[in-house]
């Protein structure tokens with residue numbers, strides 16, 4: 147038997163039939179007409195956002211739409227956040243239907259010229275990742291007769307300790323090394339662009355509040371130092387994000403209130419250069435992961451060499467992350483349950499696999515589940531972020547997962 151992550155608190159106390167947004171899993175699949183299916187409960191997202199606002203000092207909250215770009219989810223989340231962060235012209239075009247361009251920032255190395263054209267024409271902020279990108283943006287701005295809005299994405303000389311994905315403190319394709327950032331700011335200002343400030347993103351999926359507190363304090367100090375070097379105060383410092391969620395056994399949820407208290411102190415004591423600066427945090431998974439449940443139906447159950455395999459109709463083609471193939475070194479089990487037997491004592495370990503012809507297609511590895519029958523619905527939790535849009539949906543030609551947003 148291998149451990150699995152704890153069910154999110156919103157679902158952990160349920161007995162009998164799994165309910166999502168007040169309706170049973172079976173009810174959702176009946177409405178959808180088929181499985182597999184993602185259900186995203188926006189009441190859970192709204193509660194997360196309310197918790198963030200209560201915990202944090204007066205800063206902006208941006209949603210990184212890469213975590214879940216479903217249009218109905220964006221409709222519901224956009225009014226609750228101050229900005230949207232995008233990573234391609236495709237995401238930008240989507241975001242522009244929900245927020246004015248001034249509230250949208252575009253990060254990502256390798257922005258193509260046609261993407262810069264879309265962003266500059268719309269008036270979105272480019273989080274500029276290199277001197278070369280800045281030069282292309284100036285030229286495009288001139289050609290369009292439009293002043294580009296540009297923030298400098300800094301590759302910080304700090305890393306976010308304990309983060310699942312580190313994006314600072316090392317050689318990186320993301321951002322401009324801190325030692326060259328001030329020179330780039332000067333060039334942007336000299337070129338007459340609208341300099342919006344700094345974007346400093348040090349990592350993702352951190353559960354250790356102490357590490358986030360440390361990184362945020364170092365980020366504020368770095369922004370102040372760079373602003374002094376550049377000789378101009380940034381209108382905005384985007385402190386990055388990195389708030390993680392507990393996917394696996396032993397993970398403990400992030401103490402956001404502790405992060406908020408420490409950030410309030412750091413901001414109160416910030417250097418004079420940043421006195422008039424606004425601050426933002428950009429989050430993806432922390433806002434939406436726990437709100438999503440993936441429901442997949444048992445097609446077959448079979449034994450092989452003493453092991454029980456539960457074969458379901460959805461797999462890594464929709465849930466790459468839950469299968470352990472999205473940036474994790476060691477495969478571990480997401481929280482998983484039988485939707486009609488919530489709270490039942492587990493019987494024997496089973497391995498839950500998808501229909502794809504690859505041993506990578508494993509949604510639960512020797513997990514303890516109540517007895518399962520063909521036709522049952524299996525629920526995989528923590529499915530609201532990096533699910534449908536981050537999985538190879540075309541692989542092996544199965545239909546895409548259905549997605550339903552509730553609690554709008």
Ligand SMILES: Cc1ncc(COP(=O)(O)O)c(C=O)c1O
Pocket residue numbers: 210213231253347350351387388389428429430431432531
């Ligand atoms: C620049 C940037 N912003 C936001 C995010 C969202 O991260 P998360 O979903 O972990 O909050 C990422 C993730 O890679 C990122 O690279």
